[in-house]
Every structure is written in C-alpha cells, then in structure tokens.
Amino acid sequence: MCTIPDRPNTALVVIDVQNGVVWDAYDRDHIVENISSLVANARSKNVPIVWVQHSDEEMPIGSDYWQLVPELIPAEGEARIDKRFRNSFESTDLETSLDKLQVGHLVICGSQTNNCVRHTIHGALDRGYDVTLVEDAHTTSDFTWDHGTISALQIIDEQNANCSKLGLPGRSCDIAVTESLFT
Helix, strand or coil: CCCCCCEEEEEEEEEEEEHHHHCCCHHHHHHHHHHHHHHHHHHHHCEEEEEECCCECCCCCCCCCCEEEECCCCCHHHHHHHEECCCCCCCCCCHHHHHHHEEEEEEEEEECCCHHHHHHHHHHHCCCCCEEEEEEEEECEEEEEEEEEEEHHHHHHHHHHHHHHHHHHEEEEEEEEECCCCC
C-alpha cells in the first residue's frame, strides 16, 4: 500500500542501538538478541539493512558512546545513516538510500522507543512508507519529567498499541514479533 511509486521492497531499519543509548535500556540484552536475529534473518533473505546512528555533543561521531553495541556488526555494503535529530529522515540521506534500494516498506527496530523510533515511524508514514514496528525489538529507559516517571515498559507498550493497525490514506503501520519476520 505504500504511496511512493516503484518501491516494492522492504528494508530492516535498525535505529540507535549504540553504547551510549542502550546502556540502561529496558531488557537490553533480550532486545539486542532479537535485533541480532532480525539482522541474520534479513541477510539470509537478501533484505537490505539500514543502520542509523545518532550523534550529539554527548555522543560525538567516533566516540565509544556513538559506536553500535558490540553484538551488532554491520556488513560491508549495508547502508549507514548518521543523524542529529530524532527523525531518521531529517537532514540525512536516508530517503536517498531507500530510493536506491526501491524500498517502500520499513521494518523498524531499535532505541529509544519514545524518541528516535517514534519520530522515525511518523516521518516514514508522513513520507508515504508502510511501516512495521517490531514489537519485541525496540526499547528505551524510564522517563522522568516534572510530573513523575513513566516506566520504559509503559512507553514500549504504549508505542506498540499506537502502531497496531494504524492506517493512513494509502499506507499502513502495524506491529509484528521478531520470529514472524524474514523467515
């Protein structure tokens, strides 16, 4: 249903699974294991993988905090996107990379659920992509603000509920579990 012409392919988009992002994330090891499984299965089916890495003053490019976690290693030729904003499309070459791969459907996993994962999903839908959020392959940390604390699990559950059967004109967003994808 993607609204972008001539985009029949699917890509796995791995967002910000970096040392400085997931060090205290909810269920970190299990989520990284699921992402690793998604990556292996996508590679076995020749599904393109796009790796997204955030940078800012606290996580400058090349620093230990900026590096992907050691369990996840991009293969040669897989797209790498450096970003500075929550939406992975904003001021990056993500759109150009997806165009070259003729991708119209994004399978999204990574961190942080309430920031870069959420904003990238909305950015993709706004641009006409179909999206599948891998419900057991994204994570975040507890969020504290002036009105209290929201647990990471509440944030994850809320994002999964929001993406379940979300429909927009000509495009869709839904959720799926790791074991159901690329098998």
